Amino acid sequence: MSGFYGIIDSLFEIRGFQVVYENMPYFLEGAWITIEVTALSVAMGMVLGLFAGLFRLSKNRILRSISVAYIDFFRGTPLFVQILLLHFGVLPYFGVDEAFTSAIIACGLNSGAYIGEIVRAGIQAVDKGQMEAARSLGMNERQAMTYIILPQAYKIVIPPLINEFIALLKDTSLVSTIAVAELTYRGNLVYANTYQAAWVWGAVAIIYFVITKSLGLLGDYVERRLATG
Amino acid sequence: MIDIVGVYKSFGKLEVLKGINLHIKPREVVCVIGPSGSGKSTLLRCINQLEKVNKGHIYVDGEEVTDPKTDINKVRQKMGMVFQHFNLFPHKTTLENITIAPIKIKGMPKNEADDLAMELLRKVGLEDKAHVYPANLSGGQKQRVAIARALAMQPKVMLFDEPTSALDPEMVGEVLSVMKDLALEGMTMVVVTHEMGFAREVGDRVIFMDEGQIVEEGLPEQIFTDPKNPRTQSFLSKVL
Numbered sequence: 049m050s051g052f053y054g055i056i057d058s059l060f061e062i063r064g065f066q067v068v069y070e071n072m073p074y075f076l077e078g079a080w081i082t083i084e085v086t087a088l089s090v091a092m093g094m095v096l097g098l099f100a101g102l103f104r105l106s107k108n109r110i111l112r113s114i115s116v117a118y119i120d121f122f123r124g125t126p127l128f129v130q131i132l133l134l135h136f137g138v139l140p141y142f143g144v145d146e147a148f149t150s151a152i153i154a155c156g157l158n159s160g161a162y163i164g165e166i167v168r169a170g171i172q173a174v175d176k177g178q179m180e181a182a183r184s185l186g187m188n189e190r191q192a193m194t195y196i197i198l199p200q201a202y203k204i205v206i207p208p209l210i211n212e213f214i215a216l217l218k219d220t221s222l223v224s225t226i227a228v229a230e231l232t233y234r235g236n237l238v239y240a241n242t243y244q245a246a247w248v249w250g251a252v253a254i255i256y257f258v259i260t261k262s263l264g265l266l267g268d269y270v271e272r273r274l275a276t277g
Numbered sequence: 278m279i280d281i282v283g284v285y286k287s288f289g290k291l292e293v294l295k296g297i298n299l300h301i302k303p304r305e306v307v308c309v310i311g312p313s314g315s316g317k318s319t320l321l322r323c324i325n326q327l328e329k330v331n332k333g334h335i336y337v338d339g340e341e342v343t344d345p346k347t348d349i350n351k352v353r354q355k356m357g358m359v360f361q362h363f364n365l366f367p368h369k370t371t372l373e374n375i376t377i378a379p380i381k382i383k384g385m386p387k388n389e390a391d392d393l394a395m396e397l398l399r400k401v402g403l404e405d406k407a408h409v410y411p412a413n414l415s416g417g418q419k420q421r422v423a424i425a426r427a428l429a430m431q432p433k434v435m436l437f438d439e440p441t442s443a444l445d446p447e448m449v450g451e452v453l454s455v456m457k458d459l460a461l462e463g464m465t466m467v468v469v470t471h472e473m474g475f476a477r478e479v480g481d482r483v484i485f486m487d488e489g490q491i492v493e494e495g496l497p498e499q500i501f502t503d504p505k506n507p508r509t510q511s512f513l514s515k516v517l
Binding site for chain 2: 177184186187191199203
């Protein structure tokens with residue numbers, strides 16, 4: 049008994065452990081903001097991505113060009129630069145100067161481009177005969193998409209969508225650069241005050257890992273359910 | 278019922294239909310036979326515009342489907358199509374596969390569509406499979422559901438694109454017997470097929486196609502017992 053408490057007591061004699069222990073509520077609050085930014089960005093990205101994916105496959109050249117330009121730009125430039133450009137260079141002109149909002153818009157636009165490609169691939173993965181069967185019954189293109197193609201594409205799209213969710217969650221650490229007080233930003237502040245690099249960044253890394261691993265397990269579960277259902 | 282006038286169709290450099298003329302009367306059962314790559318399926322797919330023609334005109338029930346101004350979705354509702362690979366909707370039950378088009382396109386009330394679907398399922402002998410998903414049906418059952426699905430739009434013409442070619446041999450009979458019943462009811466049918474027995478027994482007329490052209494046509498008896506064209510003779514000698 050005394051041996052166990054002895055170990056705990058000796059841990060508290062380590063400066064780095066004290067720092068992490070005292071700041072844990074502060075870090076967890078930051079982790080929650082990370083999750084918020086990710087969830088809101090993914091929600092925005094899913095709406096954008098659905099349209100980007102559909103437009104990409106549209107017969108209308110203008111819609112197709114808009115979608116290609118959007119997807120190419122946001123996949124072809126660093127998210128870090130997009131965050132800076134939008135927050136300092138574009139959004140202020142639209143009356144947005146709150147960093148949290150900028151962060152969601154930047155991450156949402158970025159994930160929308162990736163999700164657009166996921167949606168396109170999902171639609172193209174549905175057997176060509178499905179569209180032909182729907183059209184041969186007399187459905188127009190929109191009816192065939194809504195009732196036949198998209199309900200099948202969504203099952204194909206779920207696993208890569210969860211991967212995108214996880215990737216974006218990690219990438220939101222970049223919004224610390226515009227002073228959104230998420231997990232990485234808070235790690236930076238605590239580190240700057242204490243210089244306990246290994247303890248502070250180790251703790252931050254473990255918190256990220258716990259979140260992404262949980263999401264990954266959730267994804268595996270959903271994938272299994274879809275495979276049987 | 279169907280008029281095909283001077284139809285040409287190419288895929289890139291490959292010309293698959295070279296001047297097809299064909300007139301199909303109401304209630305007629307026309308069987309199209311010929312070697313692979315002769316253009317049979319392409320011709321069928323041109324009739325409901327799953328393929329666009331390069332030249333020529335096709336009229337169905339008085340409407341020109343090859344005219345871009347025609348509302349093709351409206352005309353397609355008068356033509357049922359049955360595919361080689363069934364193309365049932367895997368995310369819908371048998372019943373939903375049949376009811377989705379009448380409900381979503383014609384705005385038929387759900388209970389009415391369900392009654393219609395059950396009646397059609399009885400007709401193809403599958404009323405006990407109404408709430409089963411396609412993955413749990415055999416090939417022959419899938420194809421019978423696909424026929425019921427096409428009939429749910431109450432079409433005037435049925436197009437069959439090699440409906441038994443993807444089936445295990447023991448399942449061919451059940452599909453052909455449903456098609457035979459349909460023919461006896463007076464449905465206008467165009468059947469692309471390799472089932473010579475069916476063409477001979479059920480067809481009113483047999484069309485032999487080769488290299489994108491109609492080489493010979495006539496009554497089944499005449500084509501199968503006394504083919505005039507040497508290409509028909511050589512094809513039939515290989516398959517019969």
